[in-house]
Amino acid sequence: FRVLEFGALVREVVPGSPAEGAGIQVGDVITEVDGTRLSARVDLAEQIRKHRPGDQVTLTVEREGKEKRVKVTLGSRQDDSGKEVAYLGVNYAPRMPPVLRTPVPGTGD
Numbered sequence: 001f002r003v004l005e006f007g008a009l010v011r012e013v014v015p016g017s018p019a020e021g022a023g024i025q026v027g028d029v030i031t032e033v034d035g036t037r038l039s040a041r042v043d044l045a046e047q048i049r050k051h052r053p054g055d056q057v058t059l060t061v062e063r064e065g066k067e068k069r070v071k072v073t074l075g076s077r078q079d080d081s082g083k084e085v086a087y088l089g090v091n092y093a094p095r096m097p098p099v100l101r102t103p104v105p106g107t108g109d
Contacts, residue, residue, distance in 0.1 A: 006037060009028075053075060
């Protein structure tokens with residue numbers, strides 16, 4: 001068992017999206033985009049924005065303790081300004097290191 005301290009935890013896969021077509025599933029952790037490791041400083045959305053609609057990217061995905069690479073052809077959507085931008089189709093949360101709580105004497109915690 002390995003605790004991942006980086007990556008994007010997939011919370012939702014948008015129906016009909018490029019991510020769904022590539023087999024991305026809720027609970028997957030996307031750890032890399034084209035070999036660039038995701039971290040607190042390198043966000044999934046930021047990496048997708050570097051591409052254009054129709055580009056193919058390789059995602060490294062952790063699922064049930066196993067790593068696999070998935071090729072995805074990015075779709076297209078309009079951003080807030082109406083510009084066409086690359087689209088993957090997942091909602092995610094950054095994967096953070098585990099936090100250990102230490103009881104504080106006298107607080108009942």
